[in-house]
Amino acid sequence: MKSFIQYTIITIPKNNELISGILWQFDLDGITEFEDGLKIFVESSKTISEEDLVSVLEYAKGEGLITEYYLTKEIIEDKNWNEEYEKNVKVIEVTDKIVIKPSFKEYISNENKIVITIDPKMSFGTGEHETTKLMLGLTEKYIKEKDFVLDVGSGTGILAIASVLLGANHSIGIDNDEWCLLNGKENVALNSVGDKVEIRQAELHQIEEKNFDLILANINKHILLEIAPYLRAKIKETGTLIVSGLLKSDLQDIIDKFKKYNFVMIEKNELREWIAIVFKVSISH
Numbered sequence: 001m002k003s004f005i006q007y008t009i010i011t012i013p014k015n016n017e018l019i020s021g022i023l024w025q026f027d028l029d030g031i032t033e034f035e036d037g038l039k040i041f042v043e044s045s046k047t048i049s050e051e052d053l054v055s056v057l058e059y060a061k062g063e064g065l066i067t068e069y070y071l072t073k074e075i076i077e078d079k080n081w082n083e084e085y086e087k088n089v090k091v092i093e094v095t096d097k098i099v100i101k102p103s104f105k106e107y108i109s110n111e112n113k114i115v116i117t118i119d120p121k122m123s124f125g126t127g128e129h130e131t132t133k134l135m136l137g138l139t140e141k142y143i144k145e146k147d148f149v150l151d152v153g154s155g156t157g158i159l160a161i162a163s164v165l166l167g168a169n170h171s172i173g174i175d176n177d178e179w180c181l182l183n184g185k186e187n188v189a190l191n192s193v194g195d196k197v198e199i200r201q202a203e204l205h206q207i208e209e210k211n212f213d214l215i216l217a218n219i220n221k222h223i224l225l226e227i228a229p230y231l232r233a234k235i236k237e238t239g240t241l242i243v244s245g246l247l248k249s250d251l252q253d254i255i256d257k258f259k260k261y262n263f264v265m266i267e268k269n270e271l272r273e274w275i276a277i278v279f280k281v282s283i284s285h
Contacts, residue, residue: 003044004029006076007053010037012068018273021129022056025220063249065273092128094136103190114165117190120156131244134269134276135159135218138242143167147213150234157184157199159216164196174202204230211236220245225257232261237283244276251275
């Protein structure tokens, strides 16, 4: 039986959603929330270290998001993570139009709702996190009929799936994680959009397609800064780019970097400490 390392994190002030959102940049096996904080589960064979978690907590402290933190570590035996997840998952009404639900819960919808079925398992993108809500709201606003969409860092595939349910002609979701490939394909099947949504295990520079009308990237600041030139190479001159996975303090660095590749910010939305930014390509050089 596999063993796991369980890290217990308590912060002052309590800021579970913020900390869990940042921690998903690591290859975690699970995060659960309890009254005082978070429990992080990592398979013992993985290279994620206590120092990695401390670096995130120190970053949050340096940004003034928390003032103190407590981190403890213990070894535990394997358990059914999906069962743990199912105990806490709920139906989420993201916007007036978009609802996210797991396959094992019922939701009575009216005809104006778009109901997206997502079973996330280990992949990020349940609809609960602020960045996913921000991305879905802005996708709903900016999507156009017949758009060709790219979802970078697709996780569960939620944004790629939402795009076609909102009217896009075709979407491609890419992620470098094999688990996300499998989970994304499962969720595509659950929503019966296999004819319009393709999930691939790939890095952005490996994608041959160009001329995307809309590119969605809910990742994190570090990755977004790295892939900015590749995003520019893949988007139409008339295209729209929506990015998130960002804290408010990341805004200026992202704007400055993307300006170098002729991206101009046209809108910024906030939800608690998180932001999402909409860029258009500036054709004046």
